[in-house]
Amino acid sequence: MSGTFQTQLMLSRPYLTRGQIKRAQQNTIPDRRLYNQKRLSVFKFLCDMCIQFKFPRKTLETAMYFYQRYYLFNRFESELCYDVATSCLFLSCKQVETMKKIADIASMSLRLRNVLKLTPEVIDNCKKRIVQLELRILETCCFDYRVNNSVHIDEILAKIAKGLSLSREVAHLAWIIAFDALKLEILLMVPQHTTALAALKMACELTKGASWPNIRYSLFESDEPSVSEAYFDLLNFFINAFDLTDFRVNLPEDLRNTGIETFMDLKKQAGVEKGLKEPDNVSSDLSLTSEWNPGIRERRYVLSRKRLNDERLAKSITKREKT
Amino acid sequence: MIAQTEYSKEKKVGEGTYAVVYVGTKQSNERRIAIKEIKTSGFKDGLDMSAIREVKYLQEMQHVNVIELIDVFMAQSNLNLVLEFLPADLEMIIKDTSILFTQADIKSWLLMTLRGVHHCHRNFILHRDLKPNNLLLAPDGQLKLADFGLARNMGSPQEFLTSNVVTRWYRAPELLFGARHYTGAVDIWSVGIIFAELMLRIPYLPGKDDVDQIDVTFRALGTPTDRDWPEISTFGTYNKIQVYPPPSREELRRRFIAATENALDVMSGMLTMNPHKRLSPIQCLTSEYFVELPEPTIPSELPKLKQK
16 A cells, blocks of 8 residues: 555544453453552552642542553553553643643652652653653543543532432442542443442442432433442442452441441342443454554544444445445 | 545644644545644643643534534544634634625624534533634634633632633633633623624734733723622732723713614623623623624625635
8 A cells, every 4th residue: 555554443432341341451461460459559659649739539530540441452561550650640630620740740659659869860751751651541542531521420429419319428428438439440331420329329328317219310311230330349349358448447437337248238138230231242342352553553533433434334435436 | 444544634834832733635525624733742741731622622512603623633643633624713804904894794703703602601611712813714604613722611619720811802800810710701701802803903902911901901991899899809909900980881882983782782791890790692692782783694795805
Protein backbone atom coordinates (compact mmCIF):
# COMPACT_ATOMS: atom_id res chain seq x y z
CA MET A 1 0.00 0.00 0.00
CA SER A 2 2.26 2.74 -1.12
CA GLY A 3 1.41 6.31 -0.29
CA THR A 4 -1.27 5.42 2.21
CA PHE A 5 -1.24 4.02 5.70
CA GLN A 6 -3.67 2.07 7.75
CA THR A 7 -6.19 3.42 10.15
CA GLN A 8 -8.20 1.71 12.82
CA LEU A 9 -11.67 2.65 13.96
CA MET A 10 -12.22 2.05 17.66
CA LEU A 11 -15.57 2.05 19.40
CA SER A 12 -15.47 3.25 22.97
CA ARG A 13 -16.84 0.79 25.49
CA PRO A 14 -16.31 2.44 28.84
CA TYR A 15 -17.87 -0.41 30.82
CA LEU A 16 -17.15 -4.11 30.39
CA THR A 17 -18.40 -7.29 32.00
CA ARG A 18 -16.27 -9.37 34.37
CA GLY A 19 -15.62 -11.90 31.63
CA GLN A 20 -14.53 -9.22 29.20
CA ILE A 21 -12.18 -7.72 31.77
CA LYS A 22 -10.64 -11.11 32.50
CA ARG A 23 -10.16 -11.74 28.78
CA ALA A 24 -8.41 -8.41 28.23
CA GLN A 25 -6.20 -8.96 31.26
CA GLN A 26 -5.04 -12.32 29.90
CA ASN A 27 -2.88 -10.35 27.49
CA THR A 28 -1.63 -7.82 30.00
CA ILE A 29 -1.42 -9.33 33.47
CA PRO A 30 0.88 -12.30 33.80
CA ASP A 31 0.66 -12.55 37.59
CA ARG A 32 -2.83 -11.86 38.84
CA ARG A 33 -1.91 -12.10 42.52
CA LEU A 34 0.86 -9.54 42.19
CA TYR A 35 -1.44 -7.24 40.25
CA ASN A 36 -4.13 -7.37 42.95
CA GLN A 37 -1.58 -6.81 45.67
CA LYS A 38 -0.13 -3.82 43.86
CA ARG A 39 -3.57 -2.44 43.11
CA LEU A 40 -4.26 -2.14 46.81
CA SER A 41 -0.93 -0.49 47.53
CA VAL A 42 -1.40 1.85 44.60
CA PHE A 43 -4.81 2.72 46.02
CA LYS A 44 -3.19 3.49 49.36
CA PHE A 45 -0.55 5.59 47.58
CA LEU A 46 -3.18 7.53 45.63
CA CYS A 47 -5.17 8.04 48.83
CA ASP A 48 -2.10 9.55 50.47
CA MET A 49 -1.56 11.85 47.49
CA CYS A 50 -5.20 12.96 47.62
CA ILE A 51 -4.97 13.63 51.34
CA GLN A 52 -1.81 15.71 50.91
CA PHE A 53 -3.41 17.80 48.17
CA LYS A 54 -6.85 17.84 49.83
CA PHE A 55 -8.47 16.44 46.70
CA PRO A 56 -12.10 15.37 46.84
CA ARG A 57 -13.04 11.74 46.52
CA LYS A 58 -13.99 12.13 42.88
CA THR A 59 -10.35 12.79 41.93
CA LEU A 60 -9.34 9.51 43.55
CA GLU A 61 -12.25 7.68 41.96
CA THR A 62 -11.37 8.88 38.48
CA ALA A 63 -7.69 8.09 38.99
CA MET A 64 -8.56 4.53 40.05
CA TYR A 65 -10.78 4.13 36.99
CA PHE A 66 -7.92 5.30 34.73
CA TYR A 67 -5.39 3.07 36.50
CA GLN A 68 -7.42 -0.09 36.15
CA ARG A 69 -8.52 0.75 32.63
CA TYR A 70 -4.89 1.32 31.61
CA TYR A 71 -3.94 -2.20 32.59
CA LEU A 72 -6.70 -3.74 30.50
CA PHE A 73 -4.76 -2.82 27.40
CA ASN A 74 -1.18 -2.31 28.59
CA ARG A 75 1.18 -4.84 30.03
CA PHE A 76 1.44 -4.72 33.81
CA GLU A 77 4.93 -4.28 35.16
CA SER A 78 5.21 -3.75 38.87
CA GLU A 79 8.15 -1.34 38.63
CA LEU A 80 6.17 1.11 36.55
CA CYS A 81 2.83 0.97 38.29
CA TYR A 82 3.43 3.95 40.59
CA ASP A 83 4.36 6.12 37.63
CA VAL A 84 1.20 5.01 35.88
CA ALA A 85 -0.80 5.78 39.03
CA THR A 86 0.77 9.23 39.30
CA SER A 87 -0.04 9.98 35.69
CA CYS A 88 -3.61 8.74 36.26
CA LEU A 89 -3.97 11.11 39.18
CA PHE A 90 -2.55 14.01 37.18
CA LEU A 91 -5.02 13.34 34.40
CA SER A 92 -7.92 12.88 36.77
CA CYS A 93 -7.14 16.30 38.25
CA LYS A 94 -7.68 17.76 34.79
CA GLN A 95 -10.77 15.66 34.27
CA VAL A 96 -12.56 16.72 37.46
CA GLU A 97 -11.08 20.24 37.58
CA THR A 98 -9.00 19.90 40.73
CA MET A 99 -5.90 21.28 39.05
CA LYS A 100 -2.37 20.88 40.36
CA LYS A 101 0.94 21.65 38.73
CA ILE A 102 2.76 18.66 37.31
CA ALA A 103 5.86 19.56 39.35
CA ASP A 104 3.86 19.40 42.60
CA ILE A 105 2.32 16.07 41.67
CA ALA A 106 5.69 14.63 40.60
CA SER A 107 7.56 15.68 43.72
CA MET A 108 4.78 14.53 46.04
CA SER A 109 4.64 11.21 44.24
CA LEU A 110 8.39 10.74 44.67
CA ARG A 111 8.32 11.84 48.30
CA LEU A 112 5.57 9.36 49.14
CA ARG A 113 7.58 6.64 47.45
CA ASN A 114 10.46 7.53 49.78
CA VAL A 115 12.79 8.70 47.05
CA LEU A 116 15.42 10.33 49.16
CA LYS A 117 17.29 12.58 46.76
CA LEU A 118 14.76 14.86 45.12
CA THR A 119 17.09 16.57 42.67
CA PRO A 120 15.61 18.68 39.86
CA GLU A 121 16.77 15.98 37.46
CA VAL A 122 14.88 13.23 39.26
CA ILE A 123 11.73 15.36 39.33
CA ASP A 124 12.12 16.22 35.64
CA ASN A 125 12.39 12.56 34.71
CA CYS A 126 9.27 11.80 36.69
CA LYS A 127 7.44 14.64 34.94
CA LYS A 128 8.48 13.27 31.57
CA ARG A 129 7.11 9.84 32.40
CA ILE A 130 3.83 11.35 33.61
CA VAL A 131 3.36 13.26 30.35
CA GLN A 132 4.34 10.28 28.20
CA LEU A 133 1.76 8.07 29.87
CA GLU A 134 -1.00 10.67 29.83
CA LEU A 135 -2.04 10.28 26.20
CA ARG A 136 -1.74 6.52 26.43
CA ILE A 137 -4.20 6.51 29.33
CA LEU A 138 -6.64 8.63 27.39
CA GLU A 139 -6.29 6.28 24.44
CA THR A 140 -7.19 3.28 26.55
CA CYS A 141 -10.34 5.20 27.50
CA CYS A 142 -10.93 6.02 23.81
CA PHE A 143 -11.03 9.73 24.73
CA ASP A 144 -14.48 9.04 26.07
CA TYR A 145 -15.41 11.89 28.36
CA ARG A 146 -18.93 10.71 28.95
CA VAL A 147 -17.69 8.78 31.96
CA ASN A 148 -16.06 10.30 35.05
CA ASN A 149 -17.42 13.62 33.96
CA SER A 150 -20.20 14.94 36.12
CA VAL A 151 -21.46 11.91 38.06
CA HIS A 152 -19.37 10.63 40.94
CA ILE A 153 -20.28 7.95 43.46
CA ASP A 154 -20.16 10.03 46.64
CA GLU A 155 -22.05 12.99 45.23
CA ILE A 156 -24.77 11.04 43.46
CA LEU A 157 -25.12 8.79 46.50
CA ALA A 158 -26.16 11.75 48.63
CA LYS A 159 -28.61 12.88 45.99
CA ILE A 160 -30.22 9.45 45.60
CA ALA A 161 -30.46 9.08 49.38
CA LYS A 162 -32.27 12.37 49.52
CA GLY A 163 -34.52 11.39 46.63
CA LEU A 164 -35.48 8.18 48.43
CA SER A 165 -35.89 9.99 51.79
CA LEU A 166 -33.33 7.72 53.45
CA SER A 167 -31.98 8.78 56.81
CA ARG A 168 -28.73 10.64 57.26
CA GLU A 169 -27.24 7.60 59.06
CA VAL A 170 -27.98 5.31 56.13
CA ALA A 171 -26.51 7.80 53.66
CA HIS A 172 -23.39 8.22 55.78
CA LEU A 173 -22.93 4.46 56.10
CA ALA A 174 -23.37 4.05 52.34
CA TRP A 175 -20.78 6.77 51.83
CA ILE A 176 -18.31 4.77 53.94
CA ILE A 177 -19.15 1.54 52.10
CA ALA A 178 -18.76 3.24 48.72
CA PHE A 179 -15.18 4.23 49.54
CA ASP A 180 -14.16 0.58 49.40
CA ALA A 181 -15.76 0.29 45.96
CA LEU A 182 -12.97 2.49 44.62
CA LYS A 183 -10.52 -0.38 45.17
CA LEU A 184 -12.54 -2.76 43.04
CA GLU A 185 -12.92 -3.57 39.38
CA ILE A 186 -16.57 -2.61 39.64
CA LEU A 187 -15.45 0.87 38.53
CA LEU A 188 -14.79 -0.64 35.11
CA MET A 189 -18.08 -2.50 35.00
CA VAL A 190 -20.94 -0.20 35.97
CA PRO A 191 -21.40 3.56 36.07
CA GLN A 192 -21.04 5.49 39.31
CA HIS A 193 -24.71 5.97 40.10
CA THR A 194 -25.21 2.20 39.98
CA THR A 195 -22.44 1.61 42.51
CA ALA A 196 -24.06 4.31 44.66
CA LEU A 197 -27.39 2.46 44.52
CA ALA A 198 -25.72 -0.79 45.57
CA ALA A 199 -23.94 0.91 48.48
CA LEU A 200 -27.19 2.50 49.63
CA LYS A 201 -28.99 -0.83 49.44
CA MET A 202 -26.31 -2.46 51.56
CA ALA A 203 -26.35 0.41 54.05
CA CYS A 204 -30.11 0.03 54.47
CA GLU A 205 -29.72 -3.65 55.15
CA LEU A 206 -27.04 -3.00 57.77
CA THR A 207 -28.99 -0.30 59.58
CA LYS A 208 -31.57 -1.34 62.15
CA GLY A 209 -34.99 0.02 61.38
CA ALA A 210 -34.13 0.95 57.82
CA SER A 211 -35.32 -0.97 54.81
CA TRP A 212 -34.40 -0.68 51.17
CA PRO A 213 -37.42 0.67 49.31
CA ASN A 214 -38.70 -1.57 46.59
CA ILE A 215 -37.91 0.74 43.69
CA ARG A 216 -37.56 0.29 40.00
CA TYR A 217 -33.92 1.01 39.20
CA SER A 218 -34.98 2.48 35.90
CA LEU A 219 -36.10 5.49 37.94
CA PHE A 220 -32.41 6.17 38.45
CA GLU A 221 -31.36 5.22 34.94
CA SER A 222 -30.01 1.87 36.07
CA ASP A 223 -31.16 -1.77 36.04
CA GLU A 224 -31.31 -4.83 38.26
CA PRO A 225 -28.35 -6.76 36.74
CA SER A 226 -26.00 -3.76 37.05
CA VAL A 227 -26.97 -2.97 40.64
CA SER A 228 -26.65 -6.66 41.55
CA GLU A 229 -23.21 -6.79 39.96
CA ALA A 230 -22.06 -3.91 42.14
CA TYR A 231 -23.85 -5.21 45.21
CA PHE A 232 -22.28 -8.68 45.01
CA ASP A 233 -18.86 -7.29 44.15
CA LEU A 234 -18.93 -5.19 47.32
CA LEU A 235 -20.37 -8.04 49.36
CA ASN A 236 -17.70 -10.48 48.20
CA PHE A 237 -14.96 -7.98 48.96
CA PHE A 238 -16.25 -7.49 52.49
CA ILE A 239 -16.45 -11.24 52.99
CA ASN A 240 -13.12 -12.16 51.40
CA ALA A 241 -10.98 -9.27 52.59
CA PHE A 242 -12.71 -7.66 55.54
CA ASP A 243 -9.38 -6.78 57.14
CA LEU A 244 -8.38 -4.75 54.10
CA THR A 245 -11.52 -2.66 54.08
CA ASP A 246 -11.67 0.95 55.15
CA PHE A 247 -15.20 0.17 56.24
CA ARG A 248 -13.83 -1.83 59.19
CA VAL A 249 -11.87 1.08 60.62
CA ASN A 250 -14.55 3.68 60.00
CA LEU A 251 -17.54 1.86 61.44
CA PRO A 252 -20.08 4.04 63.21
CA GLU A 253 -20.51 3.46 66.97
CA ASP A 254 -23.68 1.38 66.78
CA LEU A 255 -22.33 -0.96 64.11
CA ARG A 256 -19.15 -1.96 65.94
CA ASN A 257 -20.16 -5.63 65.89
CA THR A 258 -20.34 -5.79 62.12
CA GLY A 259 -17.98 -8.39 60.74
CA ILE A 260 -17.56 -11.02 58.06
CA GLU A 261 -20.52 -12.96 59.48
CA THR A 262 -22.81 -9.99 58.95
CA PHE A 263 -21.94 -9.91 55.26
CA MET A 264 -22.21 -13.67 54.96
CA ASP A 265 -25.73 -13.37 56.33
CA LEU A 266 -26.51 -10.65 53.81
CA LYS A 267 -25.26 -12.89 51.04
CA LYS A 268 -27.42 -15.76 52.27
CA GLN A 269 -30.43 -13.49 52.24
CA ALA A 270 -29.60 -12.19 48.77
CA GLY A 271 -29.79 -15.70 47.30
CA VAL A 272 -28.11 -16.76 44.09
CA GLU A 273 -25.41 -14.37 42.90
CA LYS A 274 -26.63 -12.31 39.96
CA GLY A 275 -25.03 -9.74 37.76
CA LEU A 276 -24.39 -8.52 34.24
CA LYS A 277 -25.04 -10.99 31.47
CA GLU A 278 -21.84 -12.15 29.83
CA PRO A 279 -21.89 -11.80 26.05
CA ASP A 280 -21.22 -14.95 24.00
CA ASN A 281 -18.40 -13.52 21.95
CA VAL A 282 -15.89 -12.71 24.70
CA SER A 283 -13.23 -15.06 23.35
CA SER A 284 -13.60 -13.79 19.79
CA ASP A 285 -13.94 -10.08 20.62
CA LEU A 286 -11.01 -8.56 18.76
CA SER A 287 -10.85 -5.38 20.80
CA LEU A 288 -10.22 -7.51 23.91
CA THR A 289 -8.17 -10.32 22.49
CA SER A 290 -5.76 -8.54 20.20
CA GLU A 291 -2.76 -6.84 21.65
CA TRP A 292 -1.90 -3.20 21.06
CA ASN A 293 -0.40 -2.83 17.62
CA PRO A 294 2.07 0.05 17.55
CA GLY A 295 2.29 -0.30 13.75
CA ILE A 296 -1.09 1.30 13.17
CA ARG A 297 -0.46 4.96 12.53
CA GLU A 298 -3.95 6.35 12.82
CA ARG A 299 -6.55 5.39 15.38
CA ARG A 300 -9.95 7.02 15.32
CA TYR A 301 -12.15 6.87 18.35
CA VAL A 302 -15.92 6.88 18.07
CA LEU A 303 -18.55 6.85 20.76
CA SER A 304 -21.59 5.39 19.09
CA ARG A 305 -22.05 2.01 17.54
CA LYS A 306 -24.32 3.60 14.95
CA ARG A 307 -21.42 5.71 13.72
CA LEU A 308 -19.24 2.62 13.44
CA ASN A 309 -21.89 0.70 11.53
CA ASP A 310 -22.63 3.66 9.24
CA GLU A 311 -18.99 3.92 8.29
CA ARG A 312 -18.71 0.21 7.68
CA LEU A 313 -21.76 0.40 5.47
CA ALA A 314 -20.43 3.42 3.58
CA LYS A 315 -17.11 1.65 3.05
CA SER A 316 -18.69 -1.51 1.74
CA ILE A 317 -20.85 0.49 -0.65
CA THR A 318 -17.86 2.39 -2.07
CA LYS A 319 -15.98 -0.88 -2.38
CA ARG A 320 -18.86 -2.45 -4.31
CA GLU A 321 -19.13 0.58 -6.55
CA LYS A 322 -15.42 0.40 -7.33
CA THR A 323 -15.57 -3.29 -8.26
CA MET B 1 -11.27 -2.67 11.65
CA ILE B 2 -8.68 -1.56 9.16
CA ALA B 3 -9.36 1.00 6.49
CA GLN B 4 -7.67 3.66 4.48
CA THR B 5 -6.86 6.93 6.18
CA GLU B 6 -10.00 8.99 6.52
CA TYR B 7 -8.83 12.58 6.83
CA SER B 8 -6.46 14.57 4.71
CA LYS B 9 -4.74 17.72 5.91
CA GLU B 10 -4.50 20.10 2.98
CA LYS B 11 -3.55 23.53 4.19
CA LYS B 12 -2.35 25.02 7.44
CA VAL B 13 -4.72 27.83 8.34
CA GLY B 14 -3.65 28.81 11.79
CA GLU B 15 -1.47 28.13 14.76
CA GLY B 16 -2.31 28.77 18.38
CA THR B 17 -0.46 28.13 21.59
CA TYR B 18 -1.59 24.58 21.88
CA ALA B 19 -2.68 23.55 18.40
CA VAL B 20 -2.08 23.82 14.69
CA VAL B 21 -5.21 24.05 12.56
CA TYR B 22 -5.46 22.55 9.09
CA VAL B 23 -8.20 22.51 6.52
CA GLY B 24 -8.84 19.10 5.06
CA THR B 25 -11.33 16.69 3.61
CA LYS B 26 -13.15 13.74 5.07
CA GLN B 27 -12.52 11.13 2.41
CA SER B 28 -15.68 9.08 2.76
CA ASN B 29 -18.08 11.93 2.03
CA GLU B 30 -15.79 14.65 0.67
CA ARG B 31 -16.86 16.97 3.46
CA ARG B 32 -14.62 19.97 4.21
CA ILE B 33 -13.33 19.77 7.76
CA ALA B 34 -10.92 21.51 10.09
CA ILE B 35 -8.32 19.47 11.93
CA LYS B 36 -6.85 20.75 15.16
CA GLU B 37 -3.61 18.98 15.78
CA ILE B 38 -2.82 19.26 19.45
CA LYS B 39 0.81 19.88 20.24
CA THR B 40 1.77 17.37 22.85
CA SER B 41 5.44 18.05 23.25
CA GLY B 42 6.92 21.15 24.75
CA PHE B 43 4.15 21.65 27.28
CA LYS B 44 5.23 21.59 30.85
CA ASP B 45 1.89 20.46 32.16
CA GLY B 46 1.26 17.72 29.64
CA LEU B 47 -1.82 17.67 27.47
CA ASP B 48 -3.29 21.13 27.37
CA MET B 49 -6.40 21.66 29.42
CA SER B 50 -8.09 23.49 26.54
CA ALA B 51 -7.81 20.41 24.36
CA ILE B 52 -9.25 18.25 27.11
CA ARG B 53 -12.15 20.66 27.64
CA GLU B 54 -12.82 20.96 23.95
CA VAL B 55 -13.23 17.20 23.59
CA LYS B 56 -15.03 16.81 26.89
CA TYR B 57 -17.77 19.30 26.17
CA LEU B 58 -18.17 19.05 22.41
CA GLN B 59 -18.27 15.27 22.40
CA GLU B 60 -21.86 15.00 23.46
CA MET B 61 -23.29 18.30 22.29
CA GLN B 62 -25.13 18.30 19.05
CA HIS B 63 -26.91 21.47 18.11
CA VAL B 64 -27.14 23.50 14.95
CA ASN B 65 -25.65 26.50 16.79
CA VAL B 66 -22.73 24.68 18.40
CA ILE B 67 -19.69 23.60 16.40
CA GLU B 68 -19.64 19.88 15.69
CA LEU B 69 -16.77 17.70 16.86
CA ILE B 70 -16.74 15.11 14.12
CA ASP B 71 -13.95 12.88 15.24
CA VAL B 72 -11.03 12.38 17.60
CA PHE B 73 -8.01 10.52 16.37
CA MET B 74 -4.41 9.78 17.19
CA ALA B 75 -1.87 9.80 14.41
CA GLN B 76 1.85 9.39 14.93
CA SER B 77 1.37 10.01 18.65
CA ASN B 78 -0.39 13.31 18.07
CA LEU B 79 -3.91 14.01 19.15
CA ASN B 80 -6.17 15.42 16.43
CA LEU B 81 -9.63 16.88 16.75
CA VAL B 82 -11.76 16.96 13.61
CA LEU B 83 -14.21 19.84 13.61
CA GLU B 84 -16.71 21.31 11.23
CA PHE B 85 -15.01 23.68 8.81
CA LEU B 86 -16.35 27.17 9.39
CA PRO B 87 -14.61 29.76 7.24
CA ALA B 88 -15.76 33.02 8.89
CA ASP B 89 -16.54 34.51 12.27
CA LEU B 90 -18.67 37.33 13.53
CA GLU B 91 -15.68 39.53 14.30
CA MET B 92 -14.65 39.50 10.64
CA ILE B 93 -18.15 40.57 9.63
CA ILE B 94 -18.29 43.35 12.23
CA LYS B 95 -14.88 44.68 11.22
CA ASP B 96 -15.45 44.54 7.47
CA THR B 97 -16.73 48.04 6.80
CA SER B 98 -17.76 47.16 3.28
CA ILE B 99 -20.51 44.93 4.69
CA LEU B 100 -23.73 46.63 5.67
CA PHE B 101 -26.10 44.85 7.96
CA THR B 102 -29.61 45.53 9.16
CA GLN B 103 -31.44 45.24 12.48
CA ALA B 104 -32.97 42.00 11.14
CA ASP B 105 -29.49 40.58 10.55
CA ILE B 106 -28.41 41.50 14.08
CA LYS B 107 -31.54 39.86 15.43
CA SER B 108 -30.78 36.70 13.50
CA TRP B 109 -27.19 36.45 14.80
CA LEU B 110 -28.33 37.18 18.34
CA LEU B 111 -31.06 34.56 18.08
CA MET B 112 -28.61 31.89 16.93
CA THR B 113 -26.11 32.85 19.63
CA LEU B 114 -28.77 32.63 22.33
CA ARG B 115 -29.98 29.28 21.03
CA GLY B 116 -26.44 27.92 21.25
CA VAL B 117 -25.94 29.36 24.73
CA HIS B 118 -29.28 27.95 25.86
CA HIS B 119 -28.23 24.54 24.60
CA CYS B 120 -24.97 24.72 26.57
CA HIS B 121 -26.72 25.86 29.73
CA ARG B 122 -29.42 23.22 29.59
CA ASN B 123 -26.60 20.70 29.44
CA PHE B 124 -25.05 22.39 32.49
CA ILE B 125 -22.07 23.71 30.56
CA LEU B 126 -20.67 27.22 30.88
CA HIS B 127 -18.85 28.46 27.79
CA ARG B 128 -16.87 31.20 29.58
CA ASP B 129 -15.31 32.72 26.48
CA LEU B 130 -18.06 34.17 24.32
CA LYS B 131 -16.91 36.91 21.95
CA PRO B 132 -17.49 37.68 18.26
CA ASN B 133 -14.26 35.89 17.40
CA ASN B 134 -15.64 32.63 18.83
CA LEU B 135 -18.96 32.82 17.03
CA LEU B 136 -18.22 31.11 13.75
CA LEU B 137 -20.31 31.30 10.61
CA ALA B 138 -21.08 28.37 8.38
CA PRO B 139 -21.42 28.77 4.60
CA ASP B 140 -25.20 28.39 5.00
CA GLY B 141 -25.26 31.35 7.38
CA GLN B 142 -25.72 29.38 10.60
CA LEU B 143 -23.83 30.80 13.55
CA LYS B 144 -22.03 28.33 15.78
CA LEU B 145 -20.48 28.66 19.21
CA ALA B 146 -16.89 27.50 19.05
CA ASP B 147 -13.73 27.28 21.16
CA PHE B 148 -14.76 25.36 24.24
CA GLY B 149 -11.23 25.57 25.63
CA LEU B 150 -12.41 27.46 28.69
CA ALA B 151 -15.75 25.71 29.14
CA ARG B 152 -16.64 23.79 32.26
CA ASN B 153 -19.48 22.12 34.10
CA MET B 154 -21.62 24.35 36.23
CA GLY B 155 -20.03 23.89 39.62
CA SER B 156 -21.76 22.36 42.59
CA PRO B 157 -22.48 24.92 45.32
CA GLN B 158 -19.36 24.15 47.36
CA GLU B 159 -16.99 24.17 44.40
CA PHE B 160 -14.70 27.12 43.74
CA LEU B 161 -14.36 28.32 40.16
CA THR B 162 -11.69 30.61 38.80
CA SER B 163 -12.73 34.15 38.01
CA ASN B 164 -9.95 34.56 35.49
CA VAL B 165 -12.14 33.60 32.54
CA VAL B 166 -13.71 35.30 29.52
CA THR B 167 -11.80 37.72 27.30
CA ARG B 168 -11.60 41.03 29.18
CA TRP B 169 -14.04 43.16 27.17
CA TYR B 170 -16.78 40.57 27.54
CA ARG B 171 -16.26 39.88 31.25
CA ALA B 172 -19.25 40.13 33.58
CA PRO B 173 -19.05 42.38 36.69
CA GLU B 174 -19.04 39.44 39.13
CA LEU B 175 -15.91 38.17 37.37
CA LEU B 176 -14.33 41.62 37.47
CA PHE B 177 -14.85 41.49 41.22
CA GLY B 178 -13.18 38.06 41.37
CA ALA B 179 -16.22 35.92 42.23
CA ARG B 180 -15.42 32.26 42.92
CA HIS B 181 -19.01 31.12 42.44
CA TYR B 182 -20.90 32.11 39.34
CA THR B 183 -23.48 30.81 36.91
CA GLY B 184 -24.53 30.89 33.27
CA ALA B 185 -25.20 34.59 33.80
CA VAL B 186 -21.54 35.25 32.89
CA ASP B 187 -22.24 33.96 29.38
CA ILE B 188 -25.37 36.07 29.06
CA TRP B 189 -23.39 39.19 29.96
CA SER B 190 -20.97 38.41 27.12
CA VAL B 191 -23.91 37.98 24.74
CA GLY B 192 -25.26 41.36 25.86
CA ILE B 193 -21.92 43.00 25.07
CA ILE B 194 -21.79 41.25 21.70
CA PHE B 195 -25.31 42.52 20.98
CA ALA B 196 -24.16 46.06 21.75
CA GLU B 197 -21.09 45.58 19.57
CA LEU B 198 -23.23 44.40 16.66
CA MET B 199 -25.28 47.58 16.91
CA LEU B 200 -22.30 49.92 17.35
CA ARG B 201 -19.89 48.08 15.03
CA ILE B 202 -17.10 48.77 17.54
CA PRO B 203 -16.29 46.99 20.82
CA TYR B 204 -18.65 48.35 23.49
CA LEU B 205 -16.50 48.20 26.62
CA PRO B 206 -12.83 48.02 25.53
CA GLY B 207 -10.89 48.12 28.80
CA LYS B 208 -7.12 48.58 28.46
CA ASP B 209 -6.34 46.27 31.38
CA ASP B 210 -8.22 44.51 34.16
CA VAL B 211 -8.44 47.62 36.35
CA ASP B 212 -9.48 49.83 33.46
CA GLN B 213 -12.14 47.29 32.51
CA ILE B 214 -13.89 47.84 35.84
CA ASP B 215 -13.85 51.58 35.24
CA VAL B 216 -15.01 51.38 31.62
CA THR B 217 -17.81 48.95 32.51
CA PHE B 218 -19.25 51.00 35.34
CA ARG B 219 -18.79 54.32 33.59
CA ALA B 220 -20.97 53.03 30.76
CA LEU B 221 -23.52 51.11 32.79
CA GLY B 222 -23.39 52.61 36.26
CA THR B 223 -21.71 51.31 39.40
CA PRO B 224 -23.90 48.67 41.06
CA THR B 225 -25.17 49.45 44.55
CA ASP B 226 -26.06 47.07 47.33
CA ARG B 227 -29.67 48.06 46.90
CA ASP B 228 -29.98 46.20 43.62
CA TRP B 229 -27.16 43.74 44.30
CA PRO B 230 -27.01 43.07 48.07
CA GLU B 231 -24.00 40.70 47.93
CA ILE B 232 -21.86 43.32 46.20
CA SER B 233 -20.21 44.59 49.37
CA THR B 234 -18.79 41.11 50.08
CA PHE B 235 -16.31 41.62 47.23
CA GLY B 236 -13.12 43.11 48.64
CA THR B 237 -12.46 45.46 45.73
CA TYR B 238 -15.95 46.97 45.74
CA ASN B 239 -15.19 49.80 48.15
CA LYS B 240 -12.23 50.98 46.14
CA ILE B 241 -14.06 51.70 42.92
CA GLN B 242 -15.43 54.95 41.63
CA VAL B 243 -19.20 55.39 41.77
CA TYR B 244 -20.91 56.28 38.48
CA PRO B 245 -24.64 56.80 38.02
CA PRO B 246 -26.44 54.33 35.77
CA PRO B 247 -27.26 55.64 32.28
CA SER B 248 -30.75 56.99 31.76
CA ARG B 249 -32.99 55.39 29.16
CA GLU B 250 -32.54 58.50 27.04
CA GLU B 251 -28.74 58.14 27.12
CA LEU B 252 -29.06 54.52 26.00
CA ARG B 253 -31.40 55.53 23.19
CA ARG B 254 -28.86 58.09 22.03
CA ARG B 255 -26.00 55.59 22.19
CA PHE B 256 -27.91 52.84 20.38
CA ILE B 257 -29.66 54.99 17.90
CA ALA B 258 -31.26 52.29 15.74
CA ALA B 259 -32.38 50.07 18.61
CA THR B 260 -36.06 49.65 19.35
CA GLU B 261 -37.42 49.84 22.90
CA ASN B 262 -37.67 46.04 22.98
CA ALA B 263 -34.08 45.70 21.77
CA LEU B 264 -32.93 48.02 24.55
CA ASP B 265 -34.96 46.01 27.07
CA VAL B 266 -33.24 42.75 26.10
CA MET B 267 -29.82 44.37 26.04
CA SER B 268 -30.28 46.01 29.44
CA GLY B 269 -31.71 42.74 30.76
CA MET B 270 -28.57 40.91 29.66
CA LEU B 271 -26.37 43.68 31.04
CA THR B 272 -27.99 43.75 34.48
CA MET B 273 -25.29 44.05 37.13
CA ASN B 274 -26.80 41.60 39.61
CA PRO B 275 -26.28 38.13 38.06
CA HIS B 276 -29.39 36.82 39.86
CA LYS B 277 -31.52 39.41 38.12
CA ARG B 278 -29.84 39.14 34.73
CA LEU B 279 -32.04 37.56 32.04
CA SER B 280 -31.73 33.83 31.40
CA PRO B 281 -31.38 32.49 27.85
CA ILE B 282 -35.05 31.47 27.93
CA GLN B 283 -36.17 34.93 29.04
CA CYS B 284 -34.13 36.46 26.23
CA LEU B 285 -35.41 34.02 23.62
CA THR B 286 -39.04 34.58 24.60
CA SER B 287 -38.75 38.35 24.84
CA GLU B 288 -40.84 40.77 22.81
CA TYR B 289 -37.76 41.71 20.81
CA PHE B 290 -37.89 38.43 18.90
CA VAL B 291 -41.63 38.78 18.29
CA GLU B 292 -41.71 42.32 16.96
CA LEU B 293 -40.83 43.21 13.40
CA PRO B 294 -38.52 43.00 11.58
CA GLU B 295 -38.31 39.23 11.64
CA PRO B 296 -34.79 37.83 12.01
CA THR B 297 -33.13 37.33 8.64
CA ILE B 298 -33.11 33.75 7.36
CA PRO B 299 -29.54 32.50 7.96
CA SER B 300 -28.85 31.76 4.31
CA GLU B 301 -29.64 35.38 3.46
CA LEU B 302 -27.34 36.97 6.02
CA PRO B 303 -24.44 39.11 4.82
CA LYS B 304 -21.30 37.13 4.06
CA LEU B 305 -17.63 37.96 3.68
CA LYS B 306 -16.79 38.77 0.13
CA GLN B 307 -14.78 36.04 -1.60
CA LYS B 308 -11.24 37.19 -2.07
